[in-house]
Amino acid sequence: MRIGMALNYAGGFAETVEELADYEKAGLEIVFVPEAYSFDAVSQLGFIAAKTERLQIASGIFQLYSRTPALTAMTAAGLDYVSDGRFTLGIGASGPQVIEGWHGVPYDAPVGRTREIIEICRMVWRRDRLEYAGKHYTLPLPAGQGTGLGKPLKLINHPVRERIPIFVAGMGPKNVEMIAELAEGWEPIFYFPERAAGVWDGPLAAGRARRETALPPLDVVAQAAKIQDAYLGGRKDEAAALVPAELLAGTALVGPEGHVAERIAALKESGVTTLNVTPIAASHADRVALIEKVRDLAG
Secondary structure, three states: OEEEEEOOOOOOHHHHHHHHHHHHHHOEEEEEEOOOOOOOHHHHHHHHHHHOOOOEEEEOOEEOOOOOHHHHHHHHHHHHHHOOOOEEEEEEOOOHHHHOOOOOOOOOOHHHHHHHHHHHHHHHHHOOOOOEEOOOOEEOOOOOOOOOOOOOOOOOOOOOOOOOOEEEEOOOHHHHHHHHHHOOEEEOOOOOHHHHHHHHHHHHHHHHOOOOOOOOOOEEEEOOOOOHHHHHOOOHHHHHHHOOHHHHHHHOOOOOHHHHHHHHHHHHHOOOOEEEOOOOOOOHHHHHHHHHHHHHHHO
8 A cells, every 4th residue: 555645735835745755755656746726736736846856656536527628638748757657637526616616617517528638638749630529529630510610630759658547436336336347546535444335336347357468456535525515615614513523533644652563454345555745743844753653564
């Protein structure tokens, strides 16, 4: 089980990135950079790529609706290039609050769009001429739309890798089934290891049955999220109160060392392969020590 973390730069972005070198020495292997409706993740990922040498970097996540599929592929190839092959493309649908409220585009067909974006990205990275006729994306633009001058193009540059890993954030059964079929990794939220099999074993098995043999085993990244409706409505106390105590206990790594060791073992037993953690301590040295401890407990 590798150790990852979502970048939290509340104390300052440059300072946090400088600390990543110590976290890496302590056992951190991958850092996920969120986007939501904050600063874009791309500029931050490029900065991290320049400041690190071995740490894997990932978007956590690029939203499906805010970029064209080709731009998503170009951006991933660019970040993989400047990081010398250390980038993982994390994508997801986000939610209608952000997509329709912030980006002003309809929140529709997340599963279908995800499948088509994955297929288009892999075409771009292979440097195929981009001709794609999907339900949601047609490239070039069809006759009768636009100027009619669109031509099938291929990526000018040769990517570092023609198969950049794709991780998808998703929860619904159809989405999880599609992820198990097509993606290199899956990012669930509210991951409760004792309940995971009952909820997701069916969709995961159905997707894996159609999985290409060329794909590696599915990387399962356990993480957590907020109760978003109340939170986005500004009712933060209400959002916190809505979180069941059992869920907090089951998804958090907080408590005596023996308890944390048991929870990590349960996560590993349930199939988690990448564990995203947020070290909470008063000093940088203490946070580094927590990463080391989790690394040791994860074995």
